[in-house]
Amino acid sequence: MNRATTVVIVGAGAAGITVAASLRRKQPALLVTLIDPATTHYYQPAFTLVGAGEFDFARTQRAQSSLIPPGAEWLQDRVTGFLPEQQTVTLASGPQVHYDYLVLCPGIQLDWDRIAGLRESLGRNGVCSNYSPEHVTYTWDCLRNFGGGTALFTQPPAPIKCAGAPQKIAYLAADYWRGRGVSAHARLHFLSAAGALFSVPYFSKALEKVAARHGIEIHLQHNLMAVNGSKRIATFECTGKDGAKTRLEMEFEMLHATPPQSAPDFIKQSPFAGAGGWVDVNPHTLQHVKYPNVFSLGDASSAPTSKTAAAVRKQAPVVVNNLLGLMAGRQPSPAYDGYTSCPLTTSLNTVMLAEFGYDGKVTPTFPLQPDRERRVWWLLKKYGLPPLYWDYMLKGYDWDIPHRPYPIS
Ligand SMILES: Cc1cc2nc3c(=O)[nH]c(=O)nc-3n(C[C@H](O)[C@H](O)[C@H](O)COP(=O)(O)OP(=O)(O)OC[C@H]3O[C@@H](n4cnc5c(N)ncnc54)[C@H](O)[C@@H]3O)c2cc1C
Incomplete structure (x- = not known):
């Protein structure tokens, strides 16, 4: 046999x-x-x-x-x-x-130790990360307890999983603090090692407007190198337009860190x-x-x-x-x-559904302008996608709606 x-x-x-x-x-x-x-x-x-x-x-x-x-x-x-x-x-x-x-x-692999002091700091002193199942609920503790001051959201060099996630939490936090009336006392910074807010220029342009609306200051080519949790100081390596490297220390009340990955x-x-x-x-x-x-x-x-x-x-x-x-x-x-697709949570009730393929080709599934923030995508992200994941994808059913190239003028 x-x-x-x-x-x-x-x-x-x-x-x-x-x-x-x-x-x-x-x-x-x-x-x-x-x-x-x-x-x-x-x-x-x-x-x-x-x-x-x-x-x-x-x-x-x-x-x-x-x-x-x-x-x-x-x-x-x-x-x-x-x-x-x-x-x-x-x-x-x-x-x-x-x-x-x-x-x-x-x-x-999440390489927490490539940022000095990050692993030891996580989960206290306002240092949180949605990338850690052990500490993701602490992000919510930090948001709820934030009474004003400086909040930092960081993104390491690519590649990382869900490249939109480091900025998604910044928009959600900003919207939440606006609702609670603490925005007036808050300074929000998004610091990324990358040279653009998002890898696809079409979505990057739209996201710059989202960040501006939330009052989030964008710092590109700022790579988090070290965290001192007890002193609440984050150290960045900044690359200038001429390639020169400088160091920057920033104090924070809250730091959402995304670990380098490999x-x-x-x-x-x-x-x-x-x-x-x-x-x-x-x-x-x-x-x-x-x-x-x-x-x-x-x-x-x-x-x-x-x-x-x-x-x-x-x-x-x-x-x-x-x-x-x-x-x-x-x-x-x-x-x-x-x-690939990244549902970018741009507020507590909207999502910009970024769908794209190789070479940053924009490829939406539905015939709607892709760079628009929509409530329907929020509902999809929060209520639609989890059951699709557990009950269809992980069960091995083939369910597909074809995506198509989107003409960008
Ligand atoms: C904060 C965050 C937000 C995200 N948001 C989105 C989103 O909005 N949309 C989206 O589509 N994706 C999102 N993602 C990304 C998504 O979760 C991953 O891309 C996806 O899970 C990748 O699937 P995978 O099977 O390759 O890896 P995983 O699902 O991570 O599975 C890898 C498995 O391999 C196992 N493994 C590791 N090492 C070994 C070993 N030596 N031997 C045997 N097994 C091993 C692990 O235990 C694990 O079970 C997000 C991820 C994070 C962290």
């Missing part, structure tokens, strides 16, 4: 669960093994709303065991390395696991890593450039697009169809166009 084909999936986050569920739905005879040490799965896109007191933290979490698709196997372990010639992955607990096909989606170390050190340490895939087929039986999607892949769960939603069917096609002897199809 023939041995069943084995697909091993490293990482059971947004990408891993979606691919596993879809594979099991389309090809129940496949042996699908998910490897992930985490017992809790987070719906991270709602962390922005949790930080602004608009979403219950408990509703962002589900037991990993409840999400493993029927018939799939879950090894609760950490992958430490790979032997591609032997088609095995090595687990932290010791054993090696064989695969016929491998899907790599262990997410992105490919997970075990991926960086693996034979699958390409430039920057990401899993080196063809950006359109998501197949590894050297190992044809290996695919990658989500935050860990080299696909040069903004890293979001929305991107995963469009990447997963491409990986699944190309994997199944490969098993049937077909060539992978170059079906992924870089689609």
Whole structure:
């Protein structure tokens, strides 16, 4: 009797669960093994709303065991390395696991320690971050307790997951403080290591107006280097127009910090890593450039697009169809166009729905002007997307409304 084909999936986050569920739905005879040490799965896109007191933290979490698709196997372990010639992955607990096909989606690594003092400061003295499940509720504590003074919101160098998230919380905080009447005593600063407010100029222009309306001062090419929580001082490295570097110290009452991020170390050190340490895939087929039986999607892949769960939603069917096609002897199809989406919360009841693909091409799903702030997108973000994530995407259903290029004059 023939041995069943084995697909091993490293990482059971947004990408891993979606691919596993879809594979099991389309090809129940496949042996699908998910490897992930985490017992809790987070719906991270709602962390922005949790930080602004608009979403219950408990509703962002589900037991990993409840999400493993029927018939799939879950090894609760950490992958430490790979032997591609032997088609095995090595687990932290010791054993090696064989695969016929491998899907790599262990997410992105949060490098808190690259900012001196940040890890020790988090969760007290007004230092918070929506990027930390342990501290996201502290962001809301900081917002509620802010009585005026200086509030800093920082963004590290790219790439990071959800590149809009560092500024989304700034707009929500500004709107909340305006409603509570503390804005008059507040100075709000958004400090980014990047050279623009957003990677796509079309949305960047619109966001500059949003920031101005909220009275938020923008400082580009300001990279957070150190935090002294007890003294409430943040130190930035600033790059001038001539490339000269200077240091700037700013006092704060509240600091929302976004950590620098990179490919997970075990991926960086693996034979699958390409430039920057990401899993080196063809950006359109998501197949590894050297190992044809290996695919990658989500935050860990080299696909040069903004890293979001929305991107995963469009990447997963491409990986699944190309994997199944490969098993049937077909060539992978170059079906992924870089689609990603960032619902930018511009106030406590509006969202600008930024949807775009490779090279910053604006690609909306609905025939509406994309740079407009709309209440309907707020309702979509807060009430529509969470059930779509839990009940459709993670269940492996194919649901897609095609997006289209938007003519920009
Ligand atoms: C504050 C914030 C706001 C966001 N907002 C949005 C938004 O509005 N819209 C949007 O679409 N996206 C948003 N995102 C981004 C989105 O959550 C991610 O892009 C998405 O979860 C990526 O999916 P993934 O499967 O690649 O990684 P993850 O979902 O992070 O999953 C990675 C999994 O890999 C596992 N893993 C790690 N190392 C190993 C190992 N060695 N062995 C085995 N398993 C391992 C981890 O335990 C984890 O379960 C936001 C994220 C944050 C933090």
